[in-house]
């Protein structure tokens with residue numbers, strides 16, 4: 469047996485530290501709104517269950533440590549938004565697991581930007597249609613290198629920020645997640661069989677806004693580094 473076309477390249481993101489090691493990516497799951505505007509006041513019974521969407525693995529754009537990604541403004545939008553997110557990389561299989569078991573699945577963490585064609589997403593919401601053209605477009609997921617959990621420890625608090633041209637736009641804390649990472653993993657594992665190579669974008673704090681050509685973004689999550697991106701004109 470032989471492939472009738474060349475097989476697509478395996479999506480992968482580099483491991484931090486310039487080791488040359490790569491983490492192969494299987495699927496990219498994303499959580500909808502997951503940060504409370506204020507300190508968490510709700511009890512567990514009051515939480516809406518998290519909802520999930522996906523991006524294709526080849527929407528990832530890996531950005532090396534210290535580099536600035538040149539990012540041509542995408543097609544089919546006039547309202548491109550930034551969403552800085554903690555990305556969790558899954559290193560072990562898990563199905564129908566509990567939050568207490570969930571952290572054992574984590575291989576590592578990265579900072580990512582869930583770039584969103586907000587106009588396309590708004591159309592989809594209004595029409596009760598799928599979100600893919602707003603969320604799952606080409607190059608919609610710039611991501612920094614992956615930091616092993618063996619080095620970072622479990623991340624449950626710490627700053628998550630994004631600035632545009634040096635001006636802070638998003639300033640949150642991982643502790644403000646409505647559904648902490650362990651809960652997200654457990655909930656997602658009720659829906660699909662998680663497997664090594666799956667990534668989870670864990671939602672964004674408040675302050676999302678439009679970006680355009682000429683803007684320079686810096687997105688940071690605690691100990692997993694800073695992702696830099698320079699938006700250029702549509703190619």
Ligand code: MN
Nearest residue numbers: 551582671672
């Ligand atoms: Mn998002």
